[in-house]
Amino acid sequence: MTDRRINLEPGQRYGRLVTLEPAEPIGRALRWLCQCDCGQQRICRINDLRNRGVRSCGCLAVELREAANRRSHALRKERAAARGQHGVA
Numbered sequence: 596m597t598d599r600r601i602n603l604e605p606g607q608r609y610g611r612l613v614t615l616e617p618a619e620p621i622g623r624a625l626r627w628l629c630q631c632d633c634g635q636q637r638i639c640r641i642n643d644l645r646n647r648g649v650r651s652c653g654c655l656a657v658e659l660r661e662a663a664n665r666r667s668h669a670l671r672k673e674r675a676a677a678r679g680q681h682g683v684a
């Protein structure tokens with residue numbers, strides 16, 4: 596059952612993801628079933644885990660996006676306040 600191309604072990608952690616078992620590859624893209632800390636399971640390409648910095652089932656990206664939204668929203672408010680109530684200068 597050992598496939599040398601899959602030199603990953605179950606139980607390896609990448610951010611929130613922990614590898615569980617090899618999954619069906621897509622073409623040459625080797626994939627593993629991963630367990631995310633949030634409780635979801637996701638099949639990830641090893642390449643994504645290793646090289647593209649995939650660190651969650653997607654929940655992390657959603658959280659980061661929301662945090663970024665909150666920040667940029669706060670920034671817009673700040674800028675609007677700096678411009679004064681009349682808006683566009």
Ligand SMILES: [Zn+2]
Binds near residue numbers: 632633635651653654
């Ligand atoms: Zn998750």
